[in-house]
Amino acid sequence: MQCKLILKDGSEFSGKSFGxxxxxxxxxxxxxxxxxxxxxxxxPSFRGQIxxxxxxxxxxxxxxxxxxxxxxxxxxxGLIICNYIETPSHHAxxxxxxxxxxxxxxxxxxxxxxxxxxxxxxxxxxxxxxxxVRGKTVKFNNPNLRNLVKEVSTKKIIEFEKSNPSNTSxxxxxxxxxxxxxxxxxxxxxxxxxxxxxxxxxxxxxxxIDFPFRAVVISNGxxxxxxxxxxxxxxxxxxxxxxxxxxxxxxxxxxxxAAGGTTYKLKFGHRSQNQPVVAKAMPGKPVLVGRCFLTTxxxxxxxxxxxxxxxxxxxxxxxxxxxxxxxxxxPFMSVQFHPExxxxxxxxxxxxxxxxxxxxxxxxxxxx
Numbered sequence: 001m002q003c004k005l006i007l008k009d010g011s012e013f014s015g016k017s018f019g020x021x022x023x024x025x026x027x028x029x030x031x032x033x034x035x036x037x038x039x040x041x042x043x044p045s046f047r048g049q050i051x052x053x054x055x056x057x058x059x060x061x062x063x064x065x066x067x068x069x070x071x072x073x074x075x076x077x078g079l080i081i082c083n084y085i086e087t088p089s090h091h092a093x094x095x096x097x098x099x100x101x102x103x104x105x106x107x108x109x110x111x112x113x114x115x116x117x118x119x120x121x122x123x124x125x126x127x128x129x130x131x132x133v134r135g136k137t138v139k140f141n142n143p144n145l146r147n148l149v150k151e152v153s154t155k156k157i158i159e160f161e162k163s164n165p166s167n168t169s170x171x172x173x174x175x176x177x178x179x180x181x182x183x184x185x186x187x188x189x190x191x192x193x194x195x196x197x198x199x200x201x202x203x204x205x206x207x208x209i210d211f212p213f214r215a216v217v218i219s220n221g222x223x224x225x226x227x228x229x230x231x232x233x234x235x236x237x238x239x240x241x242x243x244x245x246x247x248x249x250x251x252x253x254x255x256x257x258a259a260g261g262t263t264y265k266l267k268f269g270h271r272s273q274n275q276p277v278v279a280k281a282m283p284g285k286p287v288l289v290g291r292c293f294l295t296t297x298x299x300x301x302x303x304x305x306x307x308x309x310x311x312x313x314x315x316x317x318x319x320x321x322x323x324x325x326x327x328x329x330x331p332f333m334s335v336q337f338h339p340e341x342x343x344x345x346x347x348x349x350x351x352x353x354x355x356x357x358x359x360x361x362x363x364x365x366x367x368x
Contacts, residue, residue: 001133003109005050005080005117008128008140013117017133018084019101019108025130025141026050026077029300030118031271036343037097041076041106042069044152044181045249045298047222048143050078050129054118060085062093063100070183070342074101075152075222077143078131079108080117107131125267126300144265144300148223149231149250152181153202160187161196172196173361174213176206180231180250181221185342189352190217193363203230207237215244215331215359218251220338225253225263225301232258239332244359246352247334249299255334256325259307266321269300270336273344276317277337281326285354292317295337296344302336331358 001017007028030052031040037058040046058081066072079101086096101108109131111117121127128140161172174196177187182199190197198213200206206216216238218231225232235258238245247255253263275297282288293314303322306312313333314323324335338344339351349365356363 003107003131003133005109005111006130006132009124011120013111013113015080015109015111017107017109018086018098019079020105021133022105022107023130023132023136023138024050024077024107025128025138027126027143028052028080028121028129029126029269029271030054030121031298033273033343036273038063038068039070039343040298041074041079042071043183043298044071044075045183045220045222046076047148047152047181048146049076050080050131051076052080052114052117052121054114056082056114057085058083059097060088061090062088063095063097064092065094068092070185071152074104074106076106078106080111080114081108082110082112082114084108084110107133122268126269143222144224146223147227149180149202149221149228152222153179154199155201157201158199159196160191160199162191162194173363174198174211176200176209176213176216178202178204178206178216178218178231178251180219180228180254182219183338183340183342185340186217186219186248189340189349193352193356193365195363202228203234205234205237206243207234207241214361215246215356218245218247218254218334220249220251220298222250224265225250225257228254242330244331244355246355249297249336249338252324252334252336253301253303255332256303256307256310259310259332261303261307261310261325262305263301264304266300266302270297270316271299272297273341275337277314277323278317280312280315283326284358293347294345295348296341297337299336331355333358
């Protein structure tokens, strides 16, 4: 079936449909990872976006079972690739990518010049676009004007913990995870440390929770961080009470805004599995200062002004943008990248252990 992608500036890219027979609009962005399309498609941080994958072969290992996804459904608005492989081969596959997309009513196009499309988005910046199937036109829609976090966050409190009746030694600490669009692997990596993880909705006032907990993790998520004013207001209360807090990706921006910092929109964002970040300050671990780590990232906004009392923790070796902040005295810190990866390098899983040590929580890291 013939189809076309139309960008806001009038550019058109013709292609062939292999997904759902629907037309959609959204923000057109690109990601450069070689693997991990099931994880990317189900990452809530992509909510409202038309995703262009630059790796030329997509679909070649099919789609695994739901438990291996990063959320319960596909989160992207549409998919653009160069070559679709409809004869996948992998021991964990349950169905083809095309069938999955059709089931979840997500359009997907094969457009041969994804290189030219990506170069355009890099040089001119990400822009609005619409995917047109069978001539069914739609209006351009800017997802960043919506509170996307509210759309993807849990609507109820959910608890996760490792079931291990034989292990009766030691206390299991409770961690509150503020769900702004959390990836499941963040929960997995916390539970692997024998922590009880209580996931709460994005607008929860954590300081009013009626059960004891030791620390707060603010998750990743989609869109403009300034749209989640309730979360920012509530995180200010967490800071005021000096509760240990770790922000991840969008959570980093929210922590910065709550502490008095500012954010801005990047030209084309960071969406890949090989973003190099350099440690600039490392209280208690000076040996790591200046060391570069490969990281998985997925964000279109970044921190501009570092709030008072904080210092830059990491910076991006490609464009020098901020990749994390850490308080000079208190256990408040954040990273713009994904220490839990999935997919991507495992270089920074230690961030969790570093945070818990600063928070006075002893954990045992059960490696993957």
